[in-house]
Amino acid sequence: MEYCTNQPVAVYLKFYYTGNMPIVKCKICKKDFYAKPNWLRRGLGKYCSLSCSQEGRRKGRHVKCHICGKITYKTPKALKGSKSKKYFCGKSCQTIWRNSIIFVGKNHSNWKSGEFTYKNVLTKSSTPKVCMLCKENDKRILVAHHIDKNRRNNRLKNLIWLCFNCHFLVHQYRREEDRLKFNLKKARSGAAIVQLEGHRVVVPRNWVQFPMVAPLRGLNINKSRSSYDLYSLYSPKFAKQT
Numbered sequence: 001m002e003y004c005t006n007q008p009v010a011v012y013l014k015f016y017y018t019g020n021m022p023i024v025k026c027k028i029c030k031k032d033f034y035a036k037p038n039w040l041r042r043g044l045g046k047y048c049s050l051s052c053s054q055e056g057r058r059k060g061r062h063v064k065c066h067i068c069g070k071i072t073y074k075t076p077k078a079l080k081g082s083k084s085k086k087y088f089c090g091k092s093c094q095t096i097w098r099n100s101i102i103f104v105g106k107n108h109s110n111w112k113s114g115e116f117t118y119k120n121v122l123t124k125s126s127t128p129k130v131c132m133l134c135k136e137n138d139k140r141i142l143v144a145h146h147i148d149k150n151r152r153n154n155r156l157k158n159l160i161w162l163c164f165n166c167h168f169l170v171h172q173y174r175r176e177e178d179r180l181k182f183n184l185k186k187a188r189s190g191a192a193i194v195q196l197e198g199h200r201v202v203v204p205r206n207w208v209q210f211p212m213v214a215p216l217r218g219l220n221i222n223k224s225r226s227s228y229d230l231y232s233l234y235s236p237k238f239a240k241q242t
């Protein structure tokens with residue numbers, strides 16, 4: 001009898017190995033492998049390879065990095081030891097988190113009274129970095145100005161950006177300060193302020209297009225004019241000075 005292939009050899013090998021070394025499924029990768037009977041007797045032969053065995057002995061958990069979202073393995077000790085219960089892929093991500101939330105502001109050891117934080121307050125806000133008066137946007141010459149001139153009042157409402165030049169003028173000249181306050185009132189209310197019958201009147205922006213407003217005392221409110229022009233035009237006191 002002849003065989004076309006070496007099938008009988010394979011049959012023999014299968015018989016031999018199954019007889020002495022049972023086939024076991026790996027606990028990690030689910031691959032079949034031969035285990036020695038004495039391994040099974042001693043409670044071994046659970047994993048197909050060294051890498052699977054190392055994987056099987058891990059007791060921790062895979063977690064997402066709080067900052068970058070990378071999946072990382074944490075040991076039970078690390079999981080238990082975390083105070084914030086936030087996990088990170090490495091020291092760099094942990095430092096980013098720590099320096100933005102934990103050791104910042106009043107929690108920082110160098111925190112004094114918060115008296116000198118006004119520039120920070122403005123920088124962190126969404127206020128555009130331009131001078132309120134001359135629209136200069138060079139960051140090197142911008143300073144934070146206190147509208148009520150009280151350096152301890154560091155609320156965002158009390159702070160604006162001014163360039164060195166305008167800042168000097170505002171602190172030295174009453175007229176510039178008035179101009180600034182007028183600009184601010186207009187910018188914050190979203191309205192135009194005009195002089196009407198000797199009184200300053202706040203006109204909502206949508207009123208300006210309304211035809212009934214213009215015939216009153218013949219005011220031509222030109223939207224393209226700067227607020228300063230409007231002010232000097234309709235305020236006789238300042239019109240004289242210019």
Ligand SMILES: [Zn+2]
Nearest residue numbers: 026029048052
């Ligand atoms: Zn395996």
Ligand SMILES: [Zn+2]
Nearest residue numbers: 065068089093
């Ligand atoms: Zn990360």
Ligand SMILES: [Zn+2]
Nearest residue numbers: 131134163166
């Ligand atoms: Zn300026």
Ligand SMILES: [Zn+2]
Nearest residue numbers: 144145146167
């Ligand atoms: Zn100032």
